[in-house]
Amino acid sequence: GLGVGAGKTVNVAGFQRRLVSVPGGSAGGLPLVGGVMGARQLSSFTPSPPLNKNAAASLEAEEEEGHVEVTVEVSPTATHTESAEASSYQEAPAGTDQEPAEAKEDIEGDPGALDKFGISEETQRALRKMGVEKLFPVQIQTFEALMGGKDMVVKSRTGSGKTIAFGLPVVETLLQTNSERDRGRHPRCLVLAPTRELALQIQREMVKVGPRLTTAAIYGGAPYTTQENILRQGVDIVVGTPGRVMDMIDKGSLMLDSVQMFILDEADEMLKMGFQEDVERIMTSVPEVRQTNLWSATVPAWVKSLAKRYCDNDRLEMVDMVGDSTVRTAATIKHYAVAASDDDKPSIIADLIRVHGGGGRALVFAQTKMEVDRLAQSPEMREWARQLHGDIDQKMRERTLFDFRAGKFNVLVATDVAARGIDVPEVEVVVQASTPENEDTFVHRSGRTGRAGRSGVNCVIYRPGEEGELARIQRSVGMRFALEGPPSPEFIMSSRVADVTKDLHKVSWKTSAAFAEAAEALVAEMGDKA
Template identity: 40%
Template sequence: KKLKNKLEEQEEQEDTSCEPPAPKKKKKKDRQAADQVNGHIDEEMVTNGNSNGIETPKKKKKKSEGDTEVSAMLAGQIHFLVEISYLEHWIAKRQIAEETAEQREGAFSNFRISPVTISKLKARGVSYLFDIQVKTFNPVYDEEDVIAQARTGTGKTFSFAIPLVEKLQNDSLELTRGRAPKVLVLAPTRELAIQVAKDFKDISKRVAIACFYGGSSYNPQSNINSGSFCSSCLVDAIRNGIDILVGTPGRVKDHIQNHKLDLTKLKHVVLDEVDQMLDMGFAEQVEEILALSYNRVNENNPQTLLFSATCPPWVYEVAKKYMRPGCKHIDLIGKKTQKAATTVEHLAIACHWSQRAAVIGDVIQVYSGSHGRTIVFCETKKEANELSLNASIKQSAQSLHGDIPQKQRELTLKGFRNGSFEVLVATNVAARGLDIPEVDLVVQSAPPKDVESYIHRSGRTGRAGRTGVCICFYQRKEEDQLRYVENKAGITFRRVGVPTANDIIKSSSKDAVRFLDSVPVTAIGYFRESAEKLIEERGAVEALAAALAHISGATNLEQRSLLNSDAGYITMQLVCSQEMHNMGYAWKTIKEQLGEKIENNIYRMTFLKGKTVCTNTNLFYLILENWKDGRRWQLTLATELPELEEKQHNNRGDRGFSNSNRGDRGFRGGRGRNFGRNGGRGNGFRNNSGNNRGGNKRSFNQAFDF
């Protein structure tokens, strides 16, 4: 029995030895810290499971070390999530605070725009309505007559397209076959009509849109997405039914006469570029088209919407015959503010017509480069053709004007939009309404005859918030015309010189480096051996510099005058420590230091603002060798066009082109046949000033009307 009891005791000891060791008791402070990390402190009293709900004291179970670590990790994750949530909230709040007043005012939620249209607008890159769209949405949607004027590139097309599409889609659309159009949009050019039709198509759903324009047959025209419109013929479009009709007046009138286009059911009429639509060229056709829908006695005439960047006073007078009483006038330009786009910098370059093509090539290279887009506007179709083929323009260029077949015009515009070529040389065909993205530079080969043309041409750049540059070339005889544009358009031209050789080299080098970045790595290996050999022969820097010069095409640079762009001349500044009232002092100093031979090769001395004169010469290095600066006179090279003194009509001035015994040297050739010294040879240019000391200040401007 004793032996049996002893064996049982041993078995019990063995059983207890197999159990895991009891966890050590934690100190109270450690336990509370762990509980706080876990986000709570366990209550000392827990329910013991009795149905009567009486709580009895019960010892709290001790947490293992593993449980503590898991709790700490969970607490860290919760803390991290809280921080992320707070950060997201802060970012959202900051974004709301950083929204501009224009963005808040133009938010889609402020207008009666459907979610479907909003998604289509966002697909076009429109995240809010622009100012003109904000001002016109409700009046257009509520069927009020509107005359709206806003600067180029501010979104005028969408300002009438969005509310009209919403109005049509919210009303019950009649999808009957052969239905007459409810909306008519007339545009002055084929290209603008195609673009407006595409804008309507991009933001609409279940709306039949047709585009009628000249230059194409009545049979199938290409699809709208390719730049034209309608895969079925226009006659079929009329038979199937049209909701929105966009077109040019001539072709719309033809369809009315020949194919029974019904415009008696119109509810909305839009004249885009209204100042041109109501001008003499289109006024008669527009009158005949609208006569079908407008009745002076009837108050139920269609809603009339007139839009343009330029609205002269006569437009408002002519428009009264189509507008209902109480029409809405929305003018975001005003009479005293700048009428041209505020995002465009306006520059002017003086240049003789014979040098213009070469200088335009340099201007495009410096201001736009080989990777930018440029539009050059010419006054004639012949000039556009010749300039687009001129070798001075190193970038690929194509022309666009009225004599080019319509199909080719559409392909040209499509290629320019897609970046197939960089320079578009055009007449006024491309001046109005065309929205071509990312045009960096607009060049006008001469000041246009009317201010409206300049405003619309310059508006092809600096669109939708982007910045751009417009450069206008002019001859000295066109200075008054340039000032007229300044006054009427409310802008100030910054007179600049032609790009210097250094400017061209810097721009060409940047383009060459970009071309190198586009070379595939696999192609480099084929030229490695030749490159190593070239480096051994010429050195790394010399070899690379020669390669960059060849790639950029800047191997034959010609120095030009900053004053008038003449090739082979350099502009120099002569600074005097005392104020000069007569250029005779400058001529006298030049003759004393350089001699008469060099003096005869200095031309076009001009007063600058201050105590300075500016002049052209083709003997730059010879002058540097012989000239010595003194306390009163300093001669320097002009690196940019200095600010010229305004032309003043007085009897003080230089020794040039006057009824003077001293006269002036012949222009480009010493004592020439045209302008003789001392009146000895040739017919001296006579000035009516009657002053023997000289003619008018800067009188060369009046002498040479080039």
């Protein structure tokens, strides 16, 4: 059970809170404040108690029946330092030409420092432009083997940095041997991804890591002519979805005779989505002498069978970045469960985003297209949210994702299918607008935050009486929820104050002096009200 009473100090989301009895409810209508800041950076505040007083008792009953308990853990306040160089997905900070000397010394002594791997200066410059100064564990564990031409099966969680893990060796290999840049050249690397969104994301990363190479994305829902024209001009890397790749092969538009490296990303998702036959047909279409590596969050029997039949077992390496751990979500994610009725969802979700998002990006998942539209167009969210679902045409979906990544709006409300494969940097908070149908859906949704070592917050909205579903998810996924009520008005206001304070600190000291006289005059005019 919760085991925490009023007045008790607890650690939630990296900072301490004091639980007191205050009225619940929403302060709707407060605008978001610009600037990306996680909830962990907020000063201490006072939240409201759980919305449903029976929730804790229900979960305690689950525990008494032999189920996992739901708790708020008491621990020393944690600190988390984030920096551009710590992320494979983060853009270089604007206006920052170089890191402080102390930070550079720390990186140079890190086992993942770029200069320890023989990476070319050209590629190092590209990585640093992305904000990457060191490799992540999965990248460290696989780089030398992949550069050595070995076949690999890599078990790694979503958000661990696997795109750069397989993309970096591809870029380095092609740059070392890519003396011919003939028009009409056939691709030497083929990457298969289960969804067009993931294919586009991988292509973007490849372009950033290897800007001198030509990387094409081949996926359904876009005109054939445009993609065929790109292929005719000559490409080095093709990233595609199974269906469109098969179509291009059948039409003779995509020639795979020069492929030296084949990569299957999210192999377990390929299985779930029924792409086994297409994947195997494509694998038989590439030359037998090639490097093959398979990437998957889990390794079902089909993936093992692929490795046995299509990999060179004499040079095959298995890398398991998950191990025996039963935890299926990143350790950097804090999980909350909030009880709410359907009518209260828009205002409660808006408040959760204000409190935990800190002005940064938020991703809201809904079960149906109708629910997506209802939330995104609600009075509480319509000014700063857009929707994404299957009824929106592909061009508009791509535009929406582009604008979301660019920070033109803060909140994306989406269905699971539309959001599959989305990888957006710095999603501070995920909100699941209803209890997910199964554990895999929960893992997929929550995995959109806390990526590449960052901290994140995942909130699940549930109906009173669904505590058993929460306990089931805990047991299966290996995590724990903290039960919360809707953020109180005081809590929301403290978040706004922290956001505004952070924005003020962004103002250069060279220009802030120009505002000092006006600020002093305002304080003098308002007196105690200032």
